[in-house]
Amino acid sequence: MWMTLIQVAAGGAIGAGCRYLTGIAMLRVVGPGFPWATMLVNGLGSFLMGVFVVYAAERAATHLGPFVMIGLLGGFTTFSAFSLDAFSLYERGDMAAAAGYVLGSVVVSLLALFVGVMIGRGAFA
Incomplete structure (x- = not known):
């Protein structure tokens, strides 16, 4: 380990x-x-x-x-790990999961960044 x-x-x-x-x-x-x-x-x-x-x-x-x-x-x-995960889902033939993972990851990440910026601005401004 x-x-x-x-x-x-x-x-x-x-x-x-x-x-x-x-x-x-x-x-x-x-x-x-x-x-x-x-x-x-x-x-x-x-x-x-x-x-x-x-x-x-x-x-x-x-x-x-x-x-x-x-x-x-x-x-x-x-991003390389994200890409590998999405590709693995695609290769397994699970197109819906691959698309959901890509879309969900981007949306969640952007929303999390937005929330973090808003909180950060409120806390440190």
Whole structure:
């Protein structure tokens, strides 16, 4: 358990650092305005999650999952985990659950952010 926790923590530190550096780089390249860095890390993280899932299954490397999937890609972007979950539902043929999960996740996340901002503004303004 402790070794797995250390793997997750190490991967998370690397992933978060990469996300931070990506944000700085994108800001320098395209400037402020649209959240290009977030879109980039979400897309790239989801792509890498897909590649790794296949690699781990084909090469018996699932032992690297905590470091790569939860730590590295989780620290880089949690959107990759969301994408994998939605894709897994789709692959199982449960289109209604996949669509509900995607729609529900987006709506719940946006509503939660809105509520958090409102509470935060009320508490810290």
